[in-house]
Amino acid sequence: DVKVTQSSRYLVKRTGEKVFLECVQDMDHENMFWYRQDPGLGLRLIYFSYDVKMKEKGDIPEGYSVSREKKERFSLILESASTNQTSMYLCASSSFPGGAGQPQHFGDGTRLSIL
Amino acid sequence: AQTVTQSQPEMSVQEAETVTLSCTYDTSENNYYLFWYKQPPSRQMILVIRQEAYKQQNATENRFSVNFQKAAKSFSLKISDSQLGDTAMYFCAFMKHGAGSYQLTFGKGTKLSVIP
Numbered sequence: 001d002v003k004v005t006q007s008s009r010y011l012v013k014r015t016g017e018k019v020f021l022e023c024v025q026d027m028d029h030e031n032m033f034w035y036r037q038d039p040g041l042g043l044r045l046i047y048f049s050y051d052v053k054m055k056e057k058g059d060i061p062e063g064y065s066v067s068r069e070k071k072e073r074f075s076l077i078l079e080s081a082s083t084n085q086t087s088m089y090l091c092a093s094s095s096f097p098g099g100a101g102q103p104q105h106f107g108d109g110t111r112l113s114i115l
Numbered sequence: 116a117q118t119v120t121q122s123q124p125e126m127s128v129q130e131a132e133t134v135t136l137s138c139t140y141d142t143s144e145n146n147y148y149l150f151w152y153k154q155p156p157s158r159q160m161i162l163v164i165r166q167e168a169y170k171q172q173n174a175t176e177n178r179f180s181v182n183f184q185k186a187a188k189s190f191s192l193k194i195s196d197s198q199l200g201d202t203a204m205y206f207c208a209f210m211k212h213g214a215g216s217y218q219l220t221f222g223k224g225t226k227l228s229v230i231p
Contacts, residue, residue, distance in 0.1 A: 043219075
């Protein structure tokens with residue numbers, strides 16, 4: 001089974017802090033994704049990566065950045081956390097190539113609160 | 116751009132009964148993929164079922180089946196013999212076909228409660 005592991009289930013940070021959310025997958029997947037999930041809004045894509053050191057903006061990239069230095073690890077960075085970034089963050093991965101209907105496999109999610 | 120609409124924010128069903136969750140989508144693409152994902156309370160999102168648009172046959176996975184109407188751009192999920200473990204958020208999602216297409220577009224979700 002594919003295992004996507006997010007480093008924290010719950011995280012509390014303060015406004016203005018730099019926040020790192022980590023995600024690791026163990027299936028040698030090329031593609032990795034970061035989503036934000038808010039009630040009534042569904043899942044919205046923040047960033048994705050289809051290869052090491054490659055990244056593409058999703059629908060809501062403002063206020064976020066990402067890093068993918070190794071194939072198995074994809075980090076989401078909140079450069080200066082704000083209260084409107086309080087949310088559930090989901091990481092996902094899928095196999096190459098894109099566009100062939102491969103399902104995405106999700107982690108458990110990180111519930112982030114910015115105070 | 117694609118959009119996915121789930122018109123039922125919440126639904127409930129009696130245990131052992133059948134329930135249908137609605138999903139419509141808007142796209143100008145001819146080839147694409149559709150998915151239903153399930154997210155149980157405080158648990159991981161998992162794939163329920165996947166449909167390829169160029170296949171006319173509706174996908175089935177045990178108690179889960181879809182009614183795919185390509186012309187109507189409709190992709191509903193039927194859950195038969197509902198069980199308490201089916202209580203979850205259900206998300207409908209769309210993916211374009213073709214090289215370089217990675218993104219899933221999700222609906223806003225339907226919260227399903229199975230009542231004992």
